[in-house]
Amino acid sequence: MSATAAPVGAVRARPADALASWLRRNSWMLGLVVLLAALLVFTKFIQPRYGVTGVQGLAISVLPLALAAVAQAIVVMSGGIDLSIGSIMALVNVVGAVLMANQSEQFGVVAVLACLVLGLVLGAINGSLIVFTRVPDIVVTLAMSFVWAGCALLVIATPGGGSAKWLMELVSGSFGSEWVPKAAVALILVVAVVWLPVRRTRFGLSLYAIGSNRLAAFRSGVAVGRTRILAYMLMGFFAALAGLSVTASTGIGTPVPGPYTLMSVAAVVLGGVSLAGGRGGVFGPIVAVVILQIIRTDMTFLSIDSNLATVFQGVILIGVVMIGSLIQIRRGRA
Amino acid sequence: MTSIASTATGLLLEASGISKTYGAVVALKDASLAVRPGEVHALMGANGAGKSTLVKILTGAVRPDGGTIAVRGRERTVHSPAEARHGGLVSVYQEPALIPDLDIRSNLRLTETPIEPFRHWLAQLGLEGLDLSSMARHVPLASLRIVDLARALASEPDVLMLDEMTAALPANLTERVLEVVGRRRGGDSSVIFISHRLIEIAAVCDRATVLREGETVGVVDVTEGSEQQIVEHMLGEAASGIAARTGAAGAARARVADVKPRVAARSLASGARLHDASFELFAGEVLGVVALEGQGQDELFDVLAGSERPSGGELLVDGNAASFRHPADAIRAGLVYIAADRAEALLMQRSVRENIALPFITRLRAWGLIDAGEENRKVDTAIATLQIDTRAHGEVRRLSGGNQQKVTIARWVAGGVKTMLCFDPTRGIDIRTKSQIYVLLRDLAEAGAAVLLYTSELKEVQLVCDRAIVIFGGRVVAEIAAADADEPTLLRAAYNLRADVEMPEVVAAEAVATGTAADAAVAASIAAAATSAVGGPSSASAPPAGGDAPEDAP
């Protein structure tokens, strides 16, 4: 996705070659899109009435997890991992709900901004702890998942609070055509406005660089520690958006982390982001989230127990990772 | 970058008293370096002398434990490569500092390198055809190093440091690099040039600083005939420290016709580098293996140790065909492997005892209770045999390098050795331990073991071995009896110098243009051998190019 056009004078690349290399570079992503299309057709086939309402519901239910997956993808690309995303979401979710409860619509804007700043701060704390204590990221974020979940419980002990109306309307209903759910528009907008510009900056390059080869990045003059912390801050920002989207879609704050951490890791892996870092993007994980959700929907249509759907998701996660590492082992031998 | 050094010394870069230790390993003791403006300054030394560490310290990739660095007479501390880069100190490392998952253009943006000068230098270096939008991981290694160099040149550094720049380059690119480096003489900026090839030093350098065991032992003006002086500095007393073995054991070995070899290799092939290795290793002898860097010796040892399966050929152990799928199979067949890289062989956080006893417990039926008495007996015997200093026995990583290497050997001595495969076991360790290891290898052979010893120090062949085989281009090209294996002979053989040798430059150039990194590397090493050979082997008594471990973690 980077450097799309051939530079003047440097190459004699033919358009066909460029297309071929683009296809090769994005083969995983294309595979995902094809799978998604096939699943949609399959859904229409088993449930002929699947239509506008189905797409609307899909978009709303996908939004929090999709944002969580974006957050996870960012740290994974930088060569890290964050197991506290679910807890950060819960904390932001309840803080937002408590701030907005019985307040004016205008104050809701302040509350949302405060929540986003909170996300940045939480991410910065995670990142700084990892960089300065030199404790492995898995341990730090696993521990912090407890801390943030505990904080959420301290904010409110039971589900409660409220949400500004405009925030709820932001994700429900459709935009223009009834086939275009607002939630999907919000998701694409946020990613396009925040992530796409960021990845074009030097920080964006540094983020891929430290994930790809930390030593080479250091020698290229990248401030590795600072970049890692910034990556975690960006993660915190998207996790905060994910938490807010929970507030927006449920209208309340729930102080218990959902299954978002685990599912975000699954989506990142399915979405073609290498757990070793340095490769991938945020769109693959988003598509993966949609696919996971449609599978769940289809299983409901086929009246398969939702718990078996959970089993199935676990099997998919394990299967994909196993196949991925098998390919890597093969490649290493060749 | 406008004024020439304004201080009394007139030096562009001056480093003095630099020291650095990694745990128990002393990388630099008292290194100094003074570079004048407009000179190309060679930095020389044997493997492990500390050249790479010094360069890393100068560019801020590693923090020194002590010493001072002054640029243009002003003392400064460099905290990171980014800071060094802004201060005009730029290095091209042995491993290209390009991000594999970014394209070249993004890599340039990462270091804020202007594109136009970069293109200019790329063209100067003979790579104008490179597609800047290709991922770094898809660019062959030799081209990547050129890209790295062009990037460094484009940032107009005051001091450019080239660490083994030519080691992985084919001949035509090497020529271009030397040309570009040579043209920088007499200007305002300087180049620090690290190379093992004396012919290159003679061609482009003005002066040479020689390091030995982490200390600066001499600064030499490079002129006609200064090679000998450099070599003497590099060797120091290393040669005189060990008494040459009385030659009796070598040639006198009576090899009865019906004795089966312990290990016989028939046309072994593996990976991209090992094509056709045939030799026989008999019980009671130490067989040396001599090769330039990257001629397939790594692959040969991997195959013999069971780490890799051969892609062709046959391996016979005691006359029976052997096929190893795992090191465990090789060990069961009596082939044990001693790696040069101790980090590969040791459990750094565990005790000396556990490290030595490790092979006893690896088989399924040894998973149960350990017979402590028997284990202690074996381990204590091994410790005594090797005279391991066990004062810091709790964690192996607190031992000195020499003692660590002894532990890796003790592991196999403790269980009784039939066949020992040693891959450069004395790399980077002190002279006393070296001679102890020589004695031990001899003793093992006298006791009936077969020892295969790859060494990058050619002297060791006459000190320890009965005979030596030479590998070149993935093939065994010569067998030399120890009595005849003096350094010139071995070097000549290692470069495969014969009258009918062809210059494979065309092949090498093609590989860089189209081939994969692996192919290019093979071709490059062949071509590199040819280039060096032009200068004649008598001047190149440095050991073949070796990598100092990249130990600087960000």
Add this chain to the structure above:
Amino acid sequence: MSGIATTGPSRNRWLTAAAWRSLFRDRPMIPLLALLLVLVIVSDIVRPGVVGTEWVGIMLRAAVPLAILAACQTLTMLTGGIDLSVGAVASMAGFVVISLVLSIGLPAAIVVALICALIAGLVNGIGVGVFKVHPLIMTLGMSLVVLGAANFWQIQTVQTSSGVPPAIRTLGSDVFAEVLPYSLIVFIPLAIVILVGLRRTGYGRLLYAVGDNPVAARLSGARSWQVLVVLYIISALLAAIAGFLYAGYTNVASVSLVDSAVLPSVAAAVIGGTSIMGGRGGFGGTIVGVLILTVISSLLTSLGYPEAVRQVLFGAIIVAVAAAYTRVTDQT
């Protein structure tokens, strides 16, 4: 050249710091036990007279199942892994026993539960050992699978499920000789096997070897996949046993019973000095770690702090202790 590389201490302050460091590095049990003692004293100060035989019994009863779960983490962490599926496996095992006890009897129910755990462990082991999947991902995925399957099973058996069988309840929550919980009957032999096993058996040594340096282990002839497959099976079986005790301890049949104990089990192992990077640690430290967490827990409860504070504190303690260990052991 040969010998220990030491730099001469020049200042007194440095000497003390170094002494502390080497104390932590070589004898981590001493500071841990000191911390435990301090916590016990604080408990007694906060509520005078509370520390007595009965209190000890309560602490032990709460600590035993957690210690078994922490054993899973200790063993897997020694190889550089982690087992996050222990919560799901333990809950599943407890629930399977409870739901089957009426129809097939307790021994058979326990066997069925252990077989289920064994299968989960086997798959984990194959994933980590053979396919080289990151243990974190593998065991997380496995916990999804086990949790979903257990939920499904729960819905199928909702009519037949009964209360916790008395034998399990006694084992999990009753005490004998006024102080000692019956669960110790299970725990003490297990603990001895683990402690001796890690120190005195070839398999135990291999766990350290594989975790410290997989390449070295391989070059010495160890087949790490064998070690790992067996390890994750052991871990799952231990988790199942912990699940039985949890079911008896809480007297509840639920498929998500033990979920909340997963993080404390990791915390206990980390506090006990086991490195998540592998190769260093042991079960002795973990037991002390469990006791420390249990006493902190009860202390917070007696001070009237909610569960949330306990969570926050646990998380903070893990990071702090892990950071301290990193600081101590990174210095050479």
